[in-house]
Amino acid sequence: MAIVNLQDVTYKYPLTDTPALQNINLQVNEGEFLAIIGPNGAGKSTLCYTLAGFVPHFFKGELSGLVEVLGKESLDSTLSEWVLNVGLAFQNPFNQISGAKYTVFEELAFGLENIGIPREEMKVRVEDAMQLTGISDLAERSPYSLSGGQQQRVALTSILVMQPKVLVLDEPTSQMDPIGTREVFAVIRRMAESGMTVILVEHKVEWIAQFADRVIALKDGQLLLDGTPSEVLTSPILQENGFGISRYTSVARKAKEMGLWKRNELPVTLDEAAEGFAADNHI
Amino acid sequence: MHERLSFYVKRDSPLHHLNPLTKLTLVFGLVLISFLGPWYWTPHILFLIVVLPLSFIGRVNREFFRALLRLILPAAGFLFLMQAFFQPIGDQVIFKIWFLDITQESLLFAFRNAMRIVMMVSSFTLFLLTTHPSELMSDLTRRGLPGQFAYVIISTLQILPQMQAKAQTIIAAQRSRGLDTQSSFLRRVGSLGPLVGPLVFGSLVEVEERAIAIEARGFTSTHTKTSLYDIPDTNLDRTIRWFLIMLVILTIVLRLWLL
Numbered sequence: 171m172a173i174v175n176l177q178d179v180t181y182k183y184p185l186t187d188t189p190a191l192q193n194i195n196l197q198v199n200e201g202e203f204l205a206i207i208g209p210n211g212a213g214k215s216t217l218c219y220t221l222a223g224f225v226p227h228f229f230k231g232e233l234s235g236l237v238e239v240l241g242k243e244s245l246d247s248t249l250s251e252w253v254l255n256v257g258l259a260f261q262n263p264f265n266q267i268s269g270a271k272y273t274v275f276e277e278l279a280f281g282l283e284n285i286g287i288p289r290e291e292m293k294v295r296v297e298d299a300m301q302l303t304g305i306s307d308l309a310e311r312s313p314y315s316l317s318g319g320q321q322q323r324v325a326l327t328s329i330l331v332m333q334p335k336v337l338v339l340d341e342p343t344s345q346m347d348p349i350g351t352r353e354v355f356a357v358i359r360r361m362a363e364s365g366m367t368v369i370l371v372e373h374k375v376e377w378i379a380q381f382a383d384r385v386i387a388l389k390d391g392q393l394l395l396d397g398t399p400s401e402v403l404t405s406p407i408l409q410e411n412g413f414g415i416s417r418y419t420s421v422a423r424k425a426k427e428m429g430l431w432k433r434n435e436l437p438v439t440l441d442e443a444a445e446g447f448a449a450d451n452h453i
Numbered sequence: 454m455h456e457r458l459s460f461y462v463k464r465d466s467p468l469h470h471l472n473p474l475t476k477l478t479l480v481f482g483l484v485l486i487s488f489l490g491p492w493y494w495t496p497h498i499l500f501l502i503v504v505l506p507l508s509f510i511g512r513v514n515r516e517f518f519r520a521l522l523r524l525i526l527p528a529a530g531f532l533f534l535m536q537a538f539f540q541p542i543g544d545q546v547i548f549k550i551w552f553l554d555i556t557q558e559s560l561l562f563a564f565r566n567a568m569r570i571v572m573m574v575s576s577f578t579l580f581l582l583t584t585h586p587s588e589l590m591s592d593l594t595r596r597g598l599p600g601q602f603a604y605v606i607i608s609t610l611q612i613l614p615q616m617q618a619k620a621q622t623i624i625a626a627q628r629s630r631g632l633d634t635q636s637s638f639l640r641r642v643g644s645l646g647p648l649v650g651p652l653v654f655g656s657l658v659e660v661e662e663r664a665i666a667i668e669a670r671g672f673t674s675t676h677t678k679t680s681l682y683d684i685p686d687t688n689l690d691r692t693i694r695w696f697l698i699m700l701v702i703l704t705i706v707l708r709l710w711l712l
Contacts, residue, residue, distance in 0.1 A: 224665060250674040258669045264615075265662035268670070269608035272459075272587055279681040281670030284600075286677050293681075314615065328670060 319350025468511030
């Protein structure tokens with residue numbers, strides 16, 4: 171069953187002439203892990219804001235078409251109702267810290283205080299969420315004294331405690347080092363496994379290939395490709411349109427031209443590439 | 454980088470356990486009484502018999518004396534000298550340098566005003582030392598202070614040190630590109646532009662992101678907010694507050710009556 175339903179969505183930011191999103195049609199099923207890729211200015215963040223209700227409620231501008239989550243329409247709802255169903259986290263972990271709280275535990279409770287959750291339930295929810303994302307040991311630290319990866323995990327947890335049905339993540343690892351990226355992806359994987367619907371914008375295609383059920387590619391506000399990770403991420407259309415592609419795909423494509431890669435489908439991750447080369451060359 | 458703009462010292466004392474509003478009432482009560490009190494020695498006596506003992510009861514006497522010596526007394530001392538020299542009242546000259554003279558009246562006048570300032574700043578210091586800012590704000594929010602207002606106060610306290618750190622980064626970045634920040638005063642004023650510009654514009658972008666981030670956590674939700682911590686408001690608290698309010702009213706009445 172489609173939990174997210176976008177039909178013919180077109181959106182223009184205020185004071186702009188070209189639409190940031192054009193005729194987007196997208197259905198996402200409950201529990202699905204959808205990844206979004208696209209070059210800069212493709213409309214990825216705008217799509218995230220649309221799903222999370224900030225377009226049009228926060229940014230204003232002209233929205234046409236249908237944006238539906240759990241059968242409710244975005245335009246008929248207020249932002250503060252909408253965020254209960256759709257959680258949003260984004261790039262800069264520093265800016266996602268409320269600044270109103272002195273410890274991580276208080277920071278995580280901030281959203282629950284806002285929506286009026288009783289104290290006892292609040293504590294249980296915060297503790298459960300910290301357990302899930304593996305940050306229980308940070309509970310008493312100041313959010314500002316944490317590393318980028320830790321801060322981003324706190325930001326994700328602060329959305330997780332709100333228990334949204336759909337989680338929208340806009341490049342959560344783009345400012346992380348490799349260690350931070352691994353920590354954050356471990357959290358995202360656990361959230362997806364707990365049954366949440368996850369929509370993730372991400373440049374690191376090797377990570378997408380490991381996690382996503384489905385990938386869409388955006389360009390100039392339009393939907394270019396929609397399919398399984400291996401279909402989309404190895405499509406020749408990506409390279410022609412200036413998308414970043416996996417180095418393993420590039421290597422295998424070159425190898426294929428030289429007759430060294432025998433299979434039809436190209437690899438995205440190191441493991442797929444190694445496995446393909448080993449099988450074809452009887453290593 | 455990790456420091457924050459808060460004087461709060463975590464201790465276990467009767468003063469720490471009072472409701473934040475009670476302490477706030479105490480501060481405003483003391484300040485009003487020391488300014489409106491009808492007798493000359495009111496601020497001096499209040500300082501000796503209320504504020505000083507409270508710093509021991511609150512078990513923050515060390516921190517309190519440090520603030521007193523480093524900040525409050527020098528400021529009050531400066532004010533005292535200025536007023537003693539420049540207040541053109543009285544004719545009993547006690548002391549004279551060049552065209553400046555101190556009269557008995559100006560000396561007394563300056564002493565009282567300085568003491569009023571000491572009272573005001575020291576009771577606020579005591580309040581800040583024994584009250585956690587977020588405890589104060591959640592208590593005031595529960596009593597009807599708009600959440601947005603409380604948020605602005607608290608987040609400013611936390612974000613200022615972060616902005617300071619960012620300003621340092623920008624200064625270092627601009628200096629490494631040859632910006633002069635150490636020569637004559639005029640040139641330093643001229644180099645403010647490249648420092649303030651990035652800081653202000655960068656902060657504006659941040660404000661939008663932070664607005665989105667807190668909105669995503671239901672900041673403008675119409676539900677009645679709850680609080681993680683239970684901030685007790687006892688009968689003792691209410692009694693103290695009423696007592697203080699009565700005392701302030703009494704002071705005002707006395708003042709009007711005696712004048």
